[in-house]
Amino acid sequence: MKSSLTLVVLVLLFLILAGCAPGANQSKGTASEVAAGFWLGLWQGFIAPFVFVVSLFKSNLNIYELHNNGAWYNFGYLFGLACFFGGGGHGSARRK
Numbered sequence: 001m002k003s004s005l006t007l008v009v010l011v012l013l014f015l016i017l018a019g020c021a022p023g024a025n026q027s028k029g030t031a032s033e034v035a036a037g038f039w040l041g042l043w044q045g046f047i048a049p050f051v052f053v054v055s056l057f058k059s060n061l062n063i064y065e066l067h068n069n070g071a072w073y074n075f076g077y078l079f080g081l082a083c084f085f086g087g088g089g090h091g092s093a094r095r096k
Helices: 002-018 038-055 071-084
Strands: none
Touching: 002 038, 038 071
């Protein structure tokens, strides 16, 4: 009973996270006035591992925003990736 409930919760969590994946970039190859900044970079960095898996099956999916404002988007993207993977502070914890 407990294992089937765990499986249902994991499947629902996966479906919810899969719904957050971005679609095809309609702005690719066009001039755009709105550039992605820090906050969009942070979000896209956080969901990048999920989008990468989906991009293996869909050829028109990008994991990096083409129209970004440069350094702030890159910083947000890398920070989002670091947050997803736990940063790096785990290795510095004192062990008993």
